[in-house]
Amino acid sequence: MTKEVRVRFAPSPTGGLHIGGVRTALFNFLYARKHGGKFILRIEDTDQTRFVPGAEEYIIETLKWCGIEPDEGVGYGGEYGPYRQSERKPMYRQYAERLVEAGYAYYAFDTSEEIEAMRNRLKADGNPSPQYNWAIREYMKNSLTLPADEVKARLAAGEPHVIRIKMPRKDEVKFHDLIRGWVSFQTAQVDDKVLLKADGMPTYHLAVVVDDYTMKISHVFRGEEWLPSAPVHVLLYKYLGWEAEMPEWAHLPLILKPDGNGKLSKRDGDRLGFPVFSLDWQTPNGELQSGFRERGFLPQALINFLVLLGWNPGVVQELFSLDELIQLFDIARVHHAGAKFDFEKCKWFNHQYVQRISNSVLADATLKTLAAKNISVDRAYLEHVCGLVKERCTFISDVWDNAFFFFTAPESYDLDAVKPKWTAAKSAFFTDLCNGLNAMQDWSHQSIESHFKELAAAQGIKVGELQMPFRIMLCGGKFGPPVFEIAATIGKSESISRIEKALTAFN
RNA sequence: GCCGCGUUGGUCAAUCGGCUAAGACGCCUCCCUUUCACGGAGGAAUGACGGGUUCGACUCCCGUACGUGGUACCA
Numbered sequence: 001m002t003k004e005v006r007v008r009f010a011p012s013p014t015g016g017l018h019i020g021g022v023r024t025a026l027f028n029f030l031y032a033r034k035h036g037g038k039f040i041l042r043i044e045d046t047d048q049t050r051f052v053p054g055a056e057e058y059i060i061e062t063l064k065w066c067g068i069e070p071d072e073g074v075g076y077g078g079e080y081g082p083y084r085q086s087e088r089k090p091m092y093r094q095y096a097e098r099l100v101e102a103g104y105a106y107y108a109f110d111t112s113e114e115i116e117a118m119r120n121r122l123k124a125d126g127n128p129s130p131q132y133n134w135a136i137r138e139y140m141k142n143s144l145t146l147p148a149d150e151v152k153a154r155l156a157a158g159e160p161h162v163i164r165i166k167m168p169r170k171d172e173v174k175f176h177d178l179i180r181g182w183v184s185f186q187t188a189q190v191d192d193k194v195l196l197k198a199d200g201m202p203t204y205h206l207a208v209v210v211d212d213y214t215m216k217i218s219h220v221f222r223g224e225e226w227l228p229s230a231p232v233h234v235l236l237y238k239y240l241g242w243e244a245e246m247p248e249w250a251h252l253p254l255i256l257k258p259d260g261n262g263k264l265s266k267r268d269g270d271r272l273g274f275p276v277f278s279l280d281w282q283t284p285n286g287e288l289q290s291g292f293r294e295r296g297f298l299p300q301a302l303i304n305f306l307v308l309l310g311w312n313p314g315v316v317q318e319l320f321s322l323d324e325l326i327q328l329f330d331i332a333r334v335h336h337a338g339a340k341f342d343f344e345k346c347k348w349f350n351h352q353y354v355q356r357i358s359n360s361v362l363a364d365a366t367l368k369t370l371a372a373k374n375i376s377v378d379r380a381y382l383e384h385v386c387g388l389v390k391e392r393c394t395f396i397s398d399v400w401d402n403a404f405f406f407f408t409a410p411e412s413y414d415l416d417a418v419k420p421k422w423t424a425a426k427s428a429f430f431t432d433l434c435n436g437l438n439a440m441q442d443w444s445h446q447s448i449e450s451h452f453k454e455l456a457a458a459q460g461i462k463v464g465e466l467q468m469p470f471r472i473m474l475c476g477g478k479f480g481p482p483v484f485e486i487a488a489t490i491g492k493s494e495s496i497s498r499i500e501k502a503l504t505a506f507n
Numbered sequence: 508g509c510c511g512c513g514u515u516g517g518u519c520a521a522u523c524g525g526c527u528a529a530g531a532c533g534c535c536u537c538c539c540u541u542u543c544a545c546g547g548a549g550g551a552a553u554g555a556c557g558g559g560u561u562c563g564a565c566u567c568c569c570g571u572a573c574g575u576g577g578u579a580c581c582a
Contacts, residue, residue, distance in 0.1 A: 012582050047581055112580075126508050129578050162580055180512070189510050190578085197580040204582050228511055228577040251512085254576070258518080262575075305519095308531095312520060316530055335520085337513045338575060345519065345532045355545085392544040402543090417542085464541045471542060478542040 005037025006218045009063075009070070010208070012044040013055035016281030016289055017062045018266060019341075020223065020255045023306045027252060028221050029068040030307070030329040037218070041073030042211060043084045046201045052284060056084075062278040066299045067322060080215040085207050092202040095210050095240060096163040096195050100143070104239040105195060108132075108142040109154055109161045115140075131191035134169040163196040165205070165232060165239075173231035178219075178250035179334045185231040193232050205229060209236040212247055221250045221331065224338070225263075250331050253310045254338040264341050274343040278302075296365075296395025297346075301353040305346045309339045319352055351394045362386040365396040375407050384489060388481040402480070406489060409498055410476025413505055417478055418469045422506055429459055429466060430473070430503055434496050437487075445488035452484070473502035 009025040011017060032039035041063070045051055060075045072078030082088055099105035110118075115132065118140065122130035130136065137144055142164070143151045154161070167187045174184040195206040202210065212220060230249060237246040254263045258272060266289060269276035279291035292302050304320055312335070313320075313328040320328070354362070363382045370377065389402040436451055452470070456463045471483045474495065480486055487495045 010582095014582075044582065050581065108580095115580090124508085128508055131509095131578065160580095164580095183511075185511070194580050199580080201580085203580070207582095223576090224512070225576055225582090230511095253513080256575075260574085308519065310519090314521065316521085318519095318531060335513095339520090340518060342518050342532070348532055389544090391546095462541095468541065475542085479544090480542070481544085482540090483542085 003218055004216070005032055005035040006040060006216050007032050007037060007221060008040040008042050008073070008212070008215065008217055010042040010044050010211075010222075011059055012047065012050070013052060013059065014047075014050045015052050015055055015266070015283065016277040016279070016291070017059050018264070018276045019278065019292070019302075019306060020264060022062065022066060022278050022302070023255065023309065024221065024223060024252060025063060026066070026068055026303060026307060027311070027329075027331070027334070030325055031219065031221065031331055032071070033326040034329050038071045039068070040078070040080075040215065040217070041070035041076065041083065042215070043074045044204065044207065045084060045086045046197075046204065046207055048086070048199070048201070058279065058281065065279065065293055066303055068303075083215075085202070085211065088207075088211065089201060091214075092206055092210055093196060093200065096202070096206060099165070099195070099236075099239055100163060102239065103166070104235075105163050105165050106137075106143045107151060107155065107161045108137075108140065108164050108192075108194075109146070109159060110141045111160075132164065133191045134167060134188060137164075137166075137192055160198040162194045162198050164192040164194050165235070167192050167232075167235070173234050175230065175234045175249060177227075177230075178248055178331050179253075180251065180336060183227070183230070185228075187231065187235075190228075190231055193229070195236075205232050205236065209233050209240070209242075213237070213240070213242050213245060216245075217247050219250065219331075220247045221252060224251045224254050227251045250334070253335050255309060256338045256340045258341050258343065260340075263338070268341075272343070274341075274346075276341075296397035297350050298353045298357065298396065301350040302346075304353070305349040309341070310335045319349075347394050354393050354396060354398075355390060357396075359383040359386040359390070362390060362393075362396060362399060366399040369397070369400045370407065373407075377407060381406075381489075388485055388489065405475040405480065406486070409494070409501070410472075410474075412476060413472050413502060414477040415505070418472055418506055421465065422469070425459065425461060426466065426469060427503060427507055429455065429461055430469070430499055432459070434499050437492060437496055440492070443488060443492050445482070445484040448487050449484040469506070470499075473499050473506075 007028040009028050011021055029039045041060070043056055056074065063069050070076050072080070073083040096105060100107065118136065119130050122136070132140065167190055169188060171187040172184055173187060174182060177183050193205050194203050196202055230251070234246065237243050256262065257264050257268050264276060266276055269289065275290045275292045275295050277289050277291040278293065280294045281289045281291060283289065300322070303322065307320070307325055308318060311333055314333065360383055363379065363386050366382065366386065385403050385406045386399055389399060392402050393399055433452065433455060436455055437448065440447060440451060453463050456466055467483055468478070471478065471480065474483065474486050474490070
């Protein structure tokens with residue numbers, strides 16, 4: 001009997017959620033669903049100095065928008081709460097002290113100035129960032145170097161201190177990663193990480209292990225940036241006697257900048273003109289960082305794009321519903337290497353999804369734009385227009401730009417496109433056309449088109465020569481869906497009035 | 508610097524020792540359409556490098572190079 005799958009997404013509420021985080025959440029979600037397990041949201045707010053109000057709500061809203069909501073956790077309840085680390089503060093110290101008693105950790109009283117001084121002293125060309133490790137700790141102020149009674153006295157006096165893990169001087173930590181296979185580290189290479197901070201809060205290292213254990217997490221899927229500290233976590237499971245319950249690990253490849261060097265960061269969006277956040281995010285100092293949602297992306301498209309960034313089911317199909325993803329998802333098929341973010345491809349996915357949504361949904365998205373312009377239209381009319389312009393919309397917010405002439409008559413015309421070839425005969429054609437259209441009973445694009453063509457034939461003018469001017473009369477420029485569809489949609493009187501109005505501008 | 512993890516077209520990628528190396532995005536050409544788009548048909552473009560192992564290596568091993576992550580009382 002295999003243990004219940006319980007995975008968690010554990011972001012820290014320090015700002016907007018960037019797409020790397022969304023992808024991590026997605027992989028967790030898919031795995032949980034695929035294996036009938038639970039997807040948990042835990043908030044890692046152990047750094048009070050970095051806490052940003054609103055960030056937590058933002059994270060929840062993002063997951064909701066994406067359709068990958070947690071089963072348990074902050075905002076969702078559950079039996080293993082609280083799910084906010086700040087609210088779990090009292091429980092961490094006992095574990096840290098247990099480690100000290102067992103000799104796996106120690107108290108350290110060094111001030112940050114003293115550590116800084118140590119680093120400066122030891123900094124050399126060959127060692128630009130000295131670590132507080134097995135060698136250095138001998139020379140620092142901690143319970144390993146200080147006499148026991150002095151340690152006791154300092155503790156009793158309430159002197160600020162941290163608890164650090166005592167990394168073995170010579171050992172190898174080996175663990176299995178679902179994506180990368182066996183990974184091993186020499187403990188001499190990793191430093192004595194702080195487990196419990198002077199303010200009594202745990203660091204990430206202690207908190208993840210304690211929380212994952214107490215919340216019965218079965219699998220930990222997190223970004224590759226955690227790989228170097230994984231040996232600390234593995235050792236902690238061992239030292240705490242939880243080795244048998246240690247979750248399985250999977251370190252996800254990073255999402256990289258499109259133009260090389262480095263992982264995608266918040267700044268890249270502004271720099272390269274695309275969103276990196278899921279939703280718009282207003283930073284505490286008033287800066288607005290744009291999100292995929294506000295940019296006109298459909299959540300299904302973002303999900304589809306992100307899931308394929310670092311994972312591939314090995315089939316030719318590439319448009320997948322969430323249900324299909326759940327069926328196909330396999331953590332072992334996740335790539336080892338980081339993937340560059342490709343905004344063009346991301347847009348392509350969105351375009352694909354825009355083609356698949358109903359006109360009604362598109363209409364809803366367009367309503368706001370129309371309202372802002374004080375335009376009120378008939379619902380059926382709007383939906384029909386959406387259907388006509390859909391194929392040229394990449395974003396749901398593109399409707400207006402592709403359809404404005406359905407709501408308002410052109411103010412000006414692309415005269416360069418008509419003037420050079422404009423003739424009195426053509427002018428006469430359009431005057432006659434108005435009369436003809438006016439007399440039509442069946443106002444469908446088919447009958448408009450046949451009447452148009454018959455008239456052109458009767459007057460000996462090539463249809464092609466006439467269609468462009470007609471289009472410009474109705475839309476103002478060289479764009480839009482088929483002309484006769486436009487005429488049919490805006491209606492008889494509107495069509496005629498636009499032709500007449502344009503005629504004065506053309507002549 | 509040290510440690511870890513990587514490396515198939517410009518990008519996302521398939522391949523699990525038999526490759527004439529899929530597919531998609533983007534790009535280019537043509538067709539459709541006298542707008543734009545959609546659609547269709549083509550095209551250019553890929554195994555970092557050097558050594559092994561093997562009848563055979565993109566696939567396995569070792570080096571080198573390069574990229575990337577970590578090296579905080581941040582996560």
